Amino acid sequence: MWSLSNIAANIDQWLNANMSPTWALIVEMVIAGVAVIGLFAALGLVLVIMERKVSAWIQIRLGPNRVGPKGMLQSLADTLKLLVKEGMTPGGADKLLFNVAPFVAMIVAMLLLAPIAFAKDFQLWDLNIGVLYISAVSSISVISILMAGWASNNKYSLLGAMRSGAQIVSYELSAGLAVLAIVVLTGSLRISDIIQAQENGWWLFKGHIPVIIAFIIFIIAVTAETNRAPFDLAEAESELTAGFHTEYSGMKFALFFLAEYVNVFIVCAIGATLFLGGWMPFHIGNWHAFNGVMDWIPSSVWFFGKTFFLIFVIMWFRWTFPRLRIDQLLNLEWKYLLPISMFNLLLVTLIAIMGWHF
Amino acid sequence: MFEEVGTTTEGDLIINMGPQHPATHGVLHLVVTLNGETIKNVEPHLGYIHRSIEKMCESLTYRQFIYVTSRMDYLSAHINNHACAMCVEKGLQLEVPPRAQVIRVLMDELTRLASHELWWGAMAMDLGAFTPFFHAFREREVINDIMEETCGARLTMNYMVPGGVMHDLHPNFQQRVKDFLQLYKRKIHEYDELVTGNIIFQNRMKGVGIISPEDVISYGCTGPVARGSGVSSDVRKLYPYEIYDKLEFDEVLEDGCDSFARYMVRIREMQQSVRIIEQLIDNIPDGEFQAKTKAVLKLPKGEFYSKAETARGELGVYIVSEGGTTPYRIKFRSPGFSNLSALNHLVKGGKIGDLIAAMGTLDLVIPDIDR
């Protein structure tokens, strides 16, 4: 009744009954746009407070606990502070590109939200190449970093941008290959097909060890792609002060910050969709009684639960590990992750052809 | 240390790292010449926190000048004060009571532990791991509490005076130190789990920042930097002062010559400090904590030199006296200055990340370098 897909369907029905189809479509697009922006802002707030709490507890601290109940409104207060701060543009900067860069980062992050299935039958755009779309659009995000780094007219920023370019371009490969493993198993690039294929069990459990390896490689690669520690070389505060966003302040900095968190959410959502079944409840083969019980939990809860678990894992990485050096970072990709994931893809293909998965 | 001017070629990137930079731990200014990510030359610029401590000391009496030296290497404040007090005692030919000697050694070793704890956290933070910093401070805080109880301050204690120490030990001291040792032994394995054994950390440290034993000697490096290259330089062993010759402890030597060797030296030195404290904590002799001295101290005409092993290396104190109540000239040989001079040698040809790691293993305290 109150599931997300029902609400969406009801709105659609009501609009179509009261308006011409063109207007209904336009209103729906506006609603979707507002929802995406709302989700964008809400995700930023939630993930920032989550990061701060996770880091605090790992570091035997209390973390924010003053603003609001248990400090839960801290990130809202921080956002307000950033909003009223002056957005400086340094003197020698390329003003146009400097100011455009954070918006590029944000728009890319927003575009990526389109094909994600948040709940059963609740998806903005179920295009037939969903997975490819995501890896394609996410490759634009490197441009915003390069723009920001170059336009700042700061050597630290430029070095950060160079590092980030080399990093994202190379890690896209192994992330793509890990995604391909699931695409091969499912036989489709469409997100809804991939989820549907996991009705009798998630790929992580159905696909034997190769899929587990693909999952680990995927998590490592997306951590690198979103510039999160231990791969945060583009920011690397002890080496490059703040890397590509050294010169940013106020809301422009906040946009980069938000885009980073939304990117983390998106890659974790993709990881959850591909390997952990997206909104699909935990099903075991044909234990119908068990599956029935699992179905009682709403699909959106399943989706967000899995996604936030993966986000937690990525945060856990960040607060445990030291940072890699730039040559080690590239070594890891080209000497370890890429060969392993290529070999792994072969194995997965073999499994798919022979039908060895459950 | 300084390359000839004009070695930079077109296409090199010159970065001013510092004086405000998160990794320079203060106001150190490094002019780094880069070729892409590779370091061609590092030129440290000093003087941003120069307070003319040596000159200040010349206008202070022999009792007064000791407190100023806490502000040099503020992480080994006790040991700085100790070296100065020893030099004054040498001039006065003053015998320090055994109890005071033991208290001094205990305080020195606790300071060394606290200093290495802070270094460990800051070093991990330089490499991008934030959590160890907080874990290190958990233990360091206990030492600071012990210091606060006995000396009345947490960082710049001014506890050593010519002839002994300022106060007697606090009645709780022994129990609290024992509690601390217990806690420390319970937590020590976490250091290895979090940092030492970590594959990323080892890759960042091993084989970078290499300095040969010959170069260590020619740069005048001391302390863990020298011992990381296998050069024996522990003043406590080579020129024992107070009761160090009666104690059982090893001079920690590593022959890796790289950043990891220097890291391991400090980690193992912490264990040696614990060993020294354990030997002494139950055997503090009774007696005076301070020798009887005149109200106004006057050193005879002459030159006096004493040295002590701080957490960073050898600290030398050189006093020239004209026979008055204030020194005619004071010179401090601070370990950080010589260690910093090897920085360019350590990192040339490495990456920016190596520079940060090597700087971390030098354990720089900028006020100690500038004075």
Added chain:
Amino acid sequence: MEDEAMFLKQYIQDIWGAIKSLATGMKRTGYYFTHHKEIITQQYPDNRDTLVLPERFKGEVVMIHDENNEHACTGCTACELACPNATIKIITKFDVDAETGKKKKAIDTFVYHLELCTMCNLCVEACPTDAIKMAQTFEHSVFDRSQLTKKLNKPGSKIRAGIE
């Protein structure tokens, strides 16, 4: 062929060792994430009431006054001479003793510059009559530097009888 086998073995061993070392670290941080008893944060302004500073804590020089508003300072300026930073300035005056009619040196004002003080405790050590001591206060922030220049002898106080 054998070399390649060795290489492959080494390669796999490296990966296994790396994963194990990373997992050890994650286990440790995971332990602290779930064990909130280990949290060491002190919430400072809230715990003011329970905050106990050790009696030797050097926060500020104060002059000891007893219940009769009497202190033990003779104005000998030993502390002033002992101080490395010219933190203390003693202004003396000559009191006329009521009984004997003799003139006697006494302090008029004990000026203490907290902004110059480094809490080295040398003045307290130098005092022959234990007239001053270190107090355990530490919240010294004020809005104007002039407020940090303090007069340590309370108004109307006088030297305790019998102290020379």
Added chain:
Amino acid sequence: MTASQIIFYLISAFILSMGVLSVTSRKIFRSAIWLLFSLIGIAALYFWMDVQFIAAVQIVVYVGGIVVLIIFSIFLTQQSGKEMPKAPLLRTIAGALAVLFGFAFTFLLIDQYGFPAIDQPFDNDVARIGNAMLNTEQGGYALPFEVVSILLLAAMVGCIVIALKTKPEEK
């Protein structure tokens, strides 16, 4: 004019204006960024045509790959931040003439072609594209596909060989 047409013209105007900006900008880095936006516009056009696979590949290859490479090579040049000198008049005129000629040539070609509509329903299934790529029979693209991949491999090996050459001046 339907909404679909409006969108088409908007996208086309975007592509063209970005292209013009890209060739007229006197800052080389900005030129690359305008080129990038132009290429993104082309991807948008593909999305508009409902050929999502081509659109995604366009982004992956051109935006994520080629333009990033261009930007990297710009970073490596010395004068990336400076304004480029204004072209001399003669060159401007020659350029304008070349553009005019090219435009006229293409226009003529397009004008002569009738663009007949095909009744067959448009199928953009990814599986079909994949099959066609590896099809060895009539209408298959296996041979061109493999030839292109060998060409790319050769280019990659060449790049590595060039990059491996150590400069003699280094020690």
